[in-house]
Amino acid sequence: xxxxxxxxxxxxxxxxxxxxxxxxxxxxxxxxxxxxxxxxxxxxxxxxxxxxxxxxxxxxxxxxxxxxxxxxxxxxxxxxxxxxxxxxxxxxxxxxxxxxxxxx
Amino acid sequence: xxxxxxxxxxxxxxxxxxxxxxxxxxxxxxxxxxxxxxxxxxxxxxxxxxxxxxxxxxxxxxxxxxxxxxxxxxxxxxxxxxxxxxxxxxxxxxxxxxxxxxxxxxxxxxxxxxxxxxxxxxxxxxxxxxxxxxxxxxxxxxxxxxxxxxxxxxxxxxxxxxxxxxxxxxxxxxxxxxxxxxxxxxxxxxxxxxxxxxxxxxxxxxxxxxxxxxxxxxxxxxxxxxxxxxxxxxxxxxxxxxxxxxxxxxxxxxxxxxxxxxxxxxxxxxxxxxxxxxxxxxxxxxxxxxxxxxxxxxxxxxxxxxxxxxxxxxxxxxxxxxxxxxxxxxxxxxxxxxxxxxxxxxxxxxxxxxxxxxxxxxxxxxxxxxxxxxxxxxxxxxxxxxxxxxxxxxxxxxxxxxxxxxxxxxxxxxxxxx
Numbered sequence: 001x002x003x004x005x006x007x008x009x010x011x012x013x014x015x016x017x018x019x020x021x022x023x024x025x026x027x028x029x030x031x032x033x034x035x036x037x038x039x040x041x042x043x044x045x046x047x048x049x050x051x052x053x054x055x056x057x058x059x060x061x062x063x064x065x066x067x068x069x070x071x072x073x074x075x076x077x078x079x080x081x082x083x084x085x086x087x088x089x090x091x092x093x094x095x096x097x098x099x100x101x102x103x104x
Numbered sequence: 105x106x107x108x109x110x111x112x113x114x115x116x117x118x119x120x121x122x123x124x125x126x127x128x129x130x131x132x133x134x135x136x137x138x139x140x141x142x143x144x145x146x147x148x149x150x151x152x153x154x155x156x157x158x159x160x161x162x163x164x165x166x167x168x169x170x171x172x173x174x175x176x177x178x179x180x181x182x183x184x185x186x187x188x189x190x191x192x193x194x195x196x197x198x199x200x201x202x203x204x205x206x207x208x209x210x211x212x213x214x215x216x217x218x219x220x221x222x223x224x225x226x227x228x229x230x231x232x233x234x235x236x237x238x239x240x241x242x243x244x245x246x247x248x249x250x251x252x253x254x255x256x257x258x259x260x261x262x263x264x265x266x267x268x269x270x271x272x273x274x275x276x277x278x279x280x281x282x283x284x285x286x287x288x289x290x291x292x293x294x295x296x297x298x299x300x301x302x303x304x305x306x307x308x309x310x311x312x313x314x315x316x317x318x319x320x321x322x323x324x325x326x327x328x329x330x331x332x333x334x335x336x337x338x339x340x341x342x343x344x345x346x347x348x349x350x351x352x353x354x355x356x357x358x359x360x361x362x363x364x365x366x367x368x369x370x371x372x373x374x375x376x377x378x379x380x381x382x383x384x385x386x387x388x389x390x391x392x393x394x395x396x397x398x399x400x401x402x403x404x405x406x407x408x409x410x411x412x413x414x415x416x417x418x419x420x421x422x423x424x425x426x427x428x429x430x431x432x433x434x435x436x437x438x439x440x441x442x443x444x445x446x447x448x449x450x451x452x453x454x455x456x457x458x459x460x461x462x463x464x465x466x467x468x469x470x471x472x473x474x475x476x477x478x479x480x481x482x483x484x485x486x487x488x489x490x491x492x493x494x495x496x497x498x499x500x501x502x503x504x505x506x507x508x509x510x511x512x513x514x515x516x517x518x519x520x521x522x
Contacts, residue, residue, distance in 0.1 A: 009294045010127050045130055055386070055408060056130050063284065065389055065403065085290050086125045087405045088132070088303050 001078040005031065008084055014041040028059065028072045031082065046084075056087045107164045109307055110136040120164075122224050122299060124306040132405075133307045135164045139354055146326055146357060156212055156315035162351055163216055163315070164308045166223035173247060175215045176315050178203050180323035180471070185439035190456040193466040196329070197436075198320055198473045201444050206243045206267065207477035208236035208398075208445075209341070213312035214244050214301055220308040221299035227251060229299040232289040234282050234337065234398045235264030236445075236476050241301055242273035253298065255285050261397060263480045281392060283403045313341045317348025320471050321358050328352075328361040330468035333455045335447045335475055336367040336376050336421070337399040339410030345473075346413045365413050366464070367421040368454035370394035370429060370446075376407045380421035385411055395426045395484045396446040398476060420463050424453035430488060432456065433478060443478035451475070 005021050012019055021038065025031035036043045048054055059066040060083040066074055076082075109118040113131035124133055142161045152158035156176030160169075179199045187195040200209040214237070221229050230253040231241045238254045245252035252273035256265070257280060268275050278285045286302075293303040301309045321328055328349055334342040342365055352358045369377040372394030375387050387407035392400035404410070414421055424432065429449035436452045437443050444452070455472045458464045478485075495501045510517060 008290075010125050010130070013127065045128070054130050056125070056132060056405075058287070058403070060287065063280075065283070067389055068391070083287075083291075085287050086130055087403070088124050088286070088290060088306050 001026075001076070003031070003076045003078075003080040003082055005035075005082040006084065008086060010086060011042060011045055011084065014045060015039045025076060027075055028053075028066065031076070058085045058087050059083070060085060105167065106138040106141045106161075107135050109133040120220075122220070122226070122304040124304055135307050135311050137162070137351075139351070142355060144355060144357065146322075149322065149357075156215065156312070156319075159315055159318045162318065162348075164311050165216070165219050169219050169223075171215065171219070173205065173215060173244065175204060175211045177319055180320060181440060181442070183440050183472075186436060186452070187466075189435060189439055191459045191466060192455075192464070192470065194469045195455070196320075196324075196469070196471045197440060197442060198316060198471055199442055200316065200473070200475045201442055201448065201477040205247075206236070206239040207480065208240065209313070209316060209473075209475040210236040210240040211244070212315050213237075213309045214240040216312035217299070217301035217305040217309035218244050218248050218250065220305055221250065221301075222248065224299065226297065226299040228253065228296075229301060229305075230254065230289070230292070231301045232256075232282065232285045232303070234400060235260050235268075235480065236398055237302065238268040238273075238275075239264060239271075239480075242268045242271035245273060246271040250299075255289055255292075257282050257285055257397075259397070261481050261483055263482065267480065282401055283389070286401075286403075286405075310340050310344055313344035314348035314351070316341065316473060317345035318352065320345070321349065321352050324469070324471075326358050327469075328358050328363050329471045330361075331364045331366060331419070331464050331470040333366045333368060333451055333458065333464075333470065333472040335399055335451045335473065336369050336407075336410055337401045337404065337447075339367075339376055339404045339406035339408075341473070341475070342367050343406055343409045343413050346417070363417060365417045365419040366454070366458055367410055367414050367419070368451045369421065369423040370396040370399055370450050371423040371425050372396070373400045373402060374423040375402060376404055376410050377421035377423040379407065379411055380414055385415075387411075394429075394446075395481075396429055396450050397481075398445060398447045399450060420458065422454045422457045422461075424450055424457065428453040430484060433485065434488065436474070437478070442474060444474045445476035445478050445481040446484050447476050448474040448478070449484075 023034045025034050111126035112134045114129045144161050149158050154177040155174040157171045181197045183195045183197045203211045228251040232255045254273045255276045258277040293300040299305050353360045373392035375390045389403035392402045432453035433449035
């Protein structure tokens with residue numbers, strides 16, 4: 001079984017420029033493990049400290065959000081095309097960090 | 105510059121560039137200001153023309169930027185008749201149904217985004233849109249001399265499609281939902297040096313929403329309200345109104361006050377209100393099915409921050425059905441003479457619900473944000489009214505018509521309540 005994974009530009013500096021790979025991962029966990037092995041620098045960008053998929057990373061399988069397919073439990077099918085896409089949020093007020101120059 | 109992009113999560117500085125994501129942690133970027141360098145007084149603001157540029161120091165604008173489009177400064181109406189109907193007393197409507205140039209609050213965000221697009225030397229601007237943003241980008245691109253590419257879900261309201269094409273923009277209809285359009289635009293923005301106002305220009309764009317908050321405070325006499333009721337699609341506006349209030353307090357332009365933030369969604373697309381009501385801090389995406397297409401974002405990018413804004417201020421989130429949306433559009437029109445689009449129906453319907461549930465006290469000063477114009481979504485009301493049969497232009501015919509109408513609707517002879 002083979003699946004294809006597209007890696008967005010924002011993450012390609014951790015993959016030595018590689019934008020697309022094929023692999024035989026059976027599910028999301030295996031896919032991330034495969035990516036960890038191939039690109040060790042990528043690991044912290046995909047999952048947080050608790051090992052959860054990062055909040056602003058969306059995973060699509062053949063154009064469908066993986067969360068609609070059962071999330072990490074979804075079993076990849078032969079020929080699945082996986083897309084990793086950043087979610088474009090605007091951020092929020094946070095005056096602790098907002099205060100760039102240290103005074104108010 | 106007294107502002108720059110900073111990662112919302114890890115704090116890394118990214119300077120100023122067309123970029124919305126931190127490459128280090130994949131989190132969103134936010135415009136940060138050196139507030140100590142901002143000198144702004146109520147008197148100075150009052151001397152400036154009545155548009156959103158009167159708060160220029162609090163917007164991420166290029167140095168020596170001279171805006172030539174008077175966007176914003178929409179009316180804040182005391183909604184006494186609506187208040188009577190829904191058990192409120194001190195209710196106001198912030199009426200962005202008449203925001204210029206394209207009759208929605210999106211004109212504000214686009215104005216800031218295009219200022220930066222010019223600054224970054226981009227000649228093409230673009231967006232994914234549920235309609236209002238499409239109109240705003242197309243119109244302002246025409247005036248500012250940008251090429252425009254607009255990506256919309258194929259099932260958008262005809263008025264919003266026409267209101268994009270008329271400005272000469274390239275319109276791309278996508279056979280899919282807004283969330284699919286948005287994903288595609290993220291991929292296109294990755295490949296092309298276009299200024300996607302809500303992708304790579306998003307941190308700047310989103311700051312334009314703050315002007316809704318500044319105006320509310322100024323129009324209340326430099327005071328903050330007790331409550332804000334705000335429609336939520338991607339969830340950005342509610343977060344930015346909070347940021348605006350926090351900034352005004354920080355700059356000493358208003359007294360500190362705990363404002364509670366309430367978010368409004370359509371039940372048919374309610375990923376944020378569902379999360380709030382079930383006590384979750386994360387969004388589970390939905391497949392939208394609602395007439396409020398301008399709010400039909402099933403995977404709201406700012407949902408997480410919107411939830412924090414509401415729960416962190418003692419607010420709440422509610423949602424209303426399609427039939428409640430239509431009734432609420434009619435209610436606002438009949439009581440206050442404001443014709444809003446479906447998103448405004450959502451806001452009014454939810455506002456009503458919040459009073460009914462006792463979550464908002466009648467004596468509180470509450471501002472409900474109306475963000476778009478009803479003339480763009482007339483199809484939502486298509487079956488709500490009959491077209492009257494024409495009569496001859498003769499006084500006798502009118503007298504007959506009047507008597508017949510009164511016999512069918514005796515209430516029209518009742519005196520109007522003051």
